[in-house]
Amino acid sequence: xxxxxxxxxxxxxxxxxxxxxxxxxxxxxxxxxxxxxxxxxxxxxxxxxxxxxxxxxxxxxxxxxxxxxxxxxxxxxxxxxxxxxxxxxxxxxxxxxxxxxxxxxxxxxxxxxxxxxxxxxxxxxxxxxxxxxxxxxxxxxxxxxxxxxxxxxxxxxxxxxxxxxxxxxxxxxxxxxxxxxxxxxxxxxxxxxxxxxxxxxxxxxxxxxxxxxxxxxxxxxxxxxxxxxxxxxxxxxxxxxxxxxxxxxxxxxxxxxxxxxxxxxxxxxxxxxxxxxxxxxxxxxxxxxxxxxxxxxxxxxxxxxxxxxxxxxxxxxxxxxxxxxxxxxxxxxxxxxxxxxxxxxxxxxxxxxxxxxxxxxxxxxxxxxxxxxxxxxxxxxxxxxxxxxxxxxxxxxxxxxxxxxxxxxxxxxxxxxxxxxxxxx
Ligand SMILES: Nc1nc2c(ncn2[C@@H]2O[C@H](COP(=O)(O)OP(=O)(O)O)[C@@H](O)[C@H]2O)c(=O)[nH]1
Ligand SMILES: [Mg+2]
Numbered sequence: 001x002x003x004x005x006x007x008x009x010x011x012x013x014x015x016x017x018x019x020x021x022x023x024x025x026x027x028x029x030x031x032x033x034x035x036x037x038x039x040x041x042x043x044x045x046x047x048x049x050x051x052x053x054x055x056x057x058x059x060x061x062x063x064x065x066x067x068x069x070x071x072x073x074x075x076x077x078x079x080x081x082x083x084x085x086x087x088x089x090x091x092x093x094x095x096x097x098x099x100x101x102x103x104x105x106x107x108x109x110x111x112x113x114x115x116x117x118x119x120x121x122x123x124x125x126x127x128x129x130x131x132x133x134x135x136x137x138x139x140x141x142x143x144x145x146x147x148x149x150x151x152x153x154x155x156x157x158x159x160x161x162x163x164x165x166x167x168x169x170x171x172x173x174x175x176x177x178x179x180x181x182x183x184x185x186x187x188x189x190x191x192x193x194x195x196x197x198x199x200x201x202x203x204x205x206x207x208x209x210x211x212x213x214x215x216x217x218x219x220x221x222x223x224x225x226x227x228x229x230x231x232x233x234x235x236x237x238x239x240x241x242x243x244x245x246x247x248x249x250x251x252x253x254x255x256x257x258x259x260x261x262x263x264x265x266x267x268x269x270x271x272x273x274x275x276x277x278x279x280x281x282x283x284x285x286x287x288x289x290x291x292x293x294x295x296x297x298x299x300x301x302x303x304x305x306x307x308x309x310x311x312x313x314x315x316x317x318x319x320x321x322x323x324x325x326x327x328x329x330x331x332x333x334x335x336x337x338x339x340x341x342x343x344x345x346x347x348x349x350x351x352x353x354x355x356x357x358x359x360x361x362x363x364x365x366x367x368x369x370x371x372x373x374x375x376x377x378x379x380x381x382x383x384x385x386x387x388x389x390x391x392x393x394x395x396x397x398x399x400x401x402x403x404x405x406x407x408x409x410x411x412x413x414x415x416x417x418x419x420x421x422x423x424x425x
Contacts, residue, residue, distance in 0.1 A: 003029060004108075005092040006100035006424035007085045008075075017080030019088050020424060022105055025096055026072040027061060032095040033088075034059055038074070041066075048078065050091035055079055069105055070112030103421025107414065110406070117406030117417070118147045121364055124421060132254030133204050137361055145360045146194075146367075147405060153190050153374075154401050156183040161394045164387050179383050179390070191375045197361035198368040200351075203289060205363045207249060207256030208350045211284055214294035215301045216240050216264030219316035222333035223294060224248075224261035227342065233261045240270055243277035245284055252343040255350070260284060265303050285309070290346055297321045297330060312345055366417070367404050374400040 003023025009016070021029060027038065036046035038061040048057045058077040067073035078088055093099060101107075106120045115123075122141035129135045160183040212220040216239035224233045228248045234241055240263070247260045262284060263277030285291060291311040295302055298321045305311060313328030318337060324330035329345065331338040362368055377397040381390055402408025 002098045003072075003096065004100040004104055005029075005089060005097035006105065007089055008105075008424040009080060009085070010422075011082045011085070012080075013082065014080030017078050017082075017085040019076040019078065019085060019092070020068075020105060021074040021076075021092060021097055022067070022069040022071045022100075022108060023097075024072060026074045029092055029095045029097050030059065030061070030074045030076070033091050034076075048076065048088060048091075050087050051094075053084070053087055055084060055088070065112070068114065069108040070114045071108060100424060101418070102423050103418030103425055106421060106425055107418045116144065116147055117409070118150075118404070119144065121367075121417065122146075123425075125363055127422075127425075131204070131251050131256050133256075134363070137201070137204065137363065140360045146362065149190060149194060149360075150401060150404050153187045154398065154405070156187040156190075157394050157398050157401065160184050160187070161391055161398070164391045164394070168387050168391065181383065184378060184381065184394075188375065188378045191371050191378070194362060195368065195371055195375065197359065198363075198371070201361035201363035201368075203350060204255065204361065207258040208346060209258050209260065209287060209289045210292055210346055211260045211262060211281075211288035211290075212292045212294055213262055213281060213285060213305060214264060214303050215296070216266050218264065218294040218296045218301075218303075219333050220264065220294045221246075221261055223292075223314070223316060223331070223339075223342075224259060226333045226336060226339045227259055239264060239266070240274045243271075243273045245277075245280055250343075253347050255347050257343070257346060260288070290349055292342065292346075293328075295328070297324050300325070310349055312342070312349065314342060370400045370404050374398075 001024050003021060003025040005019065005021045008018040008020045030038070033050060034046055034048050036044050038044055038059060040061055040063045043058050043060050045056065045058055048055050055078050060075045062068070062073040064070060064072045076088065078084060106123065109115050110117055110120050119142050122138055125134065125141060126138035129138055160180040163180045212224055214220050217237065221233035221235045221242050224246070225231050225235065228250055232248055233246050242261060242263050245260050245262050247258055250257050250259060262281035263274060265278055265281055269275040269278055285305065289310065291305055291309050293303065293305055293311050293313045295313060295315050297315040297317045315324035315328050315330045316333055318324055318330035319332040319335050329338055329341055331342060374397040377393050381393050399408050403413065
């Protein structure tokens with residue numbers, strides 16, 4: 001059995017850098033470069049020596065099986081310079097360690113039942129989180145919340161199949177077998193519910209795409225700048241100033257929002273560039289999660305937009321005109337009036353259909369696809385079809401479900417999953 005070594009902290013310059021060893025020889029390899037004996041789970045300060053360098057480091061030894069991977073693990077906390085960390089790594093390799101593959105520590109942890117595949121994948125969500133909403137969801141996933149729901153789907157399907165298989169084995173016992181539709185339908189409903197959360201999950205992960213559209217000079221670029229709190233987009237009183245789309249990411253109440261400023265839409269564009277801009281604006285409208293329809297409150301000129309899209313009408317320049325129609329909100333890019341209300345409303349609109357309270361949402365595409373495939377198979381079940389065919393459909397659906405939790409997974413899929421991890425994770 002090999003002992004692997006990897007740098008657990010990002011490459012760069014930092015106060016502290018951590019190197020991790022896992023395997024039966026972790027302790028003996030460390031002893032060849034560190035000058036102090038190690039006591040399990042105690043931090044020991046000492047000197048690490050390699051060819052042409054030394055560093056004062058803190059070392060912790062976690063004996064198997066009570067470690068991250070379940071094997072003997074040694075963690076070395078050195079000064080966090082990339083060259084120093086590489087030299088320590090080379091020294092460990094010289095003493096017999098093998099460089100770890102991306103995600104190999106976590107993979108060993110999964111193999112040793114230190115965590116489930118789901119928890120391993122969720123730890124990646126935690127590391128990659130860019131907003132509080134993602135952090136909270138990742139924590140729930142890591143606590144095994146998705147696993148629980150998937151297990152209950154699995155159980156319903158296994159129960160249903162067992163009943164059907166019993167009819168198949170002893171057909172003479174029953175004249176007209178009744179299909180276990182309660183279990184099948186409940187599994188379907190639960191999968192459906194999880195799939196609904198996936199839409200929300202994608203939005204949380206990628207950010208809510210909010211597109212500012214409107215007639216030229218309505219004040220889209222001014223509002224865009226106010227919303228991002230910066231002068232990013234050029235503002236003039238000349239209609240047709242914005243000819244390209246400009247986007248910026250912001251977070252509001254822990255939710256990521258991608259704001260996109262577009263060219264004002266009008267029939268008589270004055271240049272080829274503006275024409276391209278208008279075409280681009282029209283295509284970007286399709287991808288938006290929410291449209292901010294900006295209207296000049298003094299002219300009330302309304303742009304054409306797809307009404308089936310989630311949208312918020314914003315009457316700008318309310319500083320110039322006292323009243324605005326009540327189908328939208330009155331704001332002013334000039335005075336800053338109600339700018340925050342726009343953000344608050346966007347977040348409310350986007351999270352209205354969100355999973356409630358402590359519920360999780362799926363952000364992992366692999367898991368989403370597997371659920372979709374299982375759902376398609378269950379949807380295909382025709383109650384009048386031969387029983388063995390129904391049983392086969394359930395078996396196939398179960399194999400997709402098993403790939404989510406890792407109970408039915410092959411090496412290649414595992415390779416793929418862990419290749420997304422960083423080195424040293
Ligand atoms: N009084 C007033 N003028 C505004 C406001 N917002 C934008 N403007 C002006 O309206 C003109 C067009 O603004 P701009 O942001 O370029 O509009 P866009 O073409 O929709 O991007 C500029 O002269 C802005 O200064 C506002 O809230 N109040
Ligand atoms: Mg503009």
